[in-house]
Amino acid sequence: MKVSFFETARYLPPESLPPEWPAAAGAYDPEAGARAYRGMIERLRYVEELGFDWVSVSEHHYSPRILTPSPIVSAAFIAARLERITIALLGPIVPHSNPVRLAEELAMLDTLAGGRLVVGLLRGTANEALTYDLNPAEARERTDEGTELILRAWTEPQPFGWQGRHFQYRTVSIWPRPLQQPHPPTYALGTSREACEFAARHRLGCGVSYGPFEVMARATRYYREQCARHGWEPSAEHVVYRANMLLAETDDEAHARLARQPDRAPFTMRPGVRDAVAAADARNIAGQARPAIVTGALPTTFVGSPDTVVEQIRRCREVIGAGVLDLSLHPPGSGDLEPLMRGLELFGAKVLPRIRNL
């Protein structure tokens, strides 16, 4: 089992900030932002020392919850300051990006980082469609097409044009190409039937997040079936599971802390906006419809003492088949660092060594 630490920059917003998305930009504190990014590097030095395989960064906009609108910039900053750890972009939001630009930047980043890059390409959460005025109904198709264009830009030896459905370029021929050939390990992130089929057809990994094991297993099973249909068998490392973990010395302490966590999602859209987005967006898990927007807090999958959590991870490995765990050891939106650092220490000492060989 490989282990990844999900780094969100941990900016602590003032309590007076209304918890809505988008958050008012005027409330941003530049000094607090600079501190958050410095803290990110200090924390990641410790994460690397503990033996985590990857650090992951994501793309979110317009709120302090995850202060990384550009995962490329996050990754470049981390790559320049840490020597060994693999940097996983989980990931750039493809449908509202210029795929050729993404292909160029990811190739450059892989080269700058000495081939330490892992790439997850995804559609993005429903609210992100508002960020750059993307039509949510087109997001799925644009993700597939954009991802296919990125793969071709990385590998096509001759200058080419792209006559797509959503993207059109007459001249593409990127320099540099990735250091890892033909390209960095790449995942199509998402539980939908379309994402699983896409990953299987292009021999990419599959990344799922937050849901219960049995539900996520529906997606990863479907992914494996599709891979078989395309004549190949994914390894455990082709499946990443992102989840929250609440680790404490004892089960009682872990559950007591879980009970104190907020039960609603931070920074949500106003109801009228949320309903309009939800109406334009459609999501599924291996073909079964699911709501486009999660209104409650994200679930915490792994809860308990080191012994309990090791057992939960063993079940996760069996049920979902994940070979990489991408973990938040504290809710991503929280800037309260003390429990996070204690969780990291405990995880490094009492969990990590025991899950290596799962």
Added chain:
Amino acid sequence: VTAVTPTTSRESHVEAEGRRVRYVEAGQGPNPGRLAGVTVPTLVVCGTRDEGVAPAAGRGCRASMPNCHLVFVYEAGPAVGAERPEAYAEVVADFLDRHEGFVVRRTPALIHP
């Protein structure tokens, strides 16, 4: 793989299409020596889902012919024109109209004048 060459006179697109030349037939690779002498501006169109020899042939054309352009049509197989007719017609017509100038975008991006 389909190679299209533009007309030098002001023929209609339909007539120009009639002069389409197949340089590479299925099962045969391109002949670089012969292609190198083809200096007429040429568009080579290939579907992204074509799993035959076409992509390699298209690359061969692009590499060997001094004025060749290679365009991939997304989600088309070997029968590009039948599978993505609008996309195919747009790029072929644009090439026949503007020859190599077709690489320069001319459709306005202006939203509100």
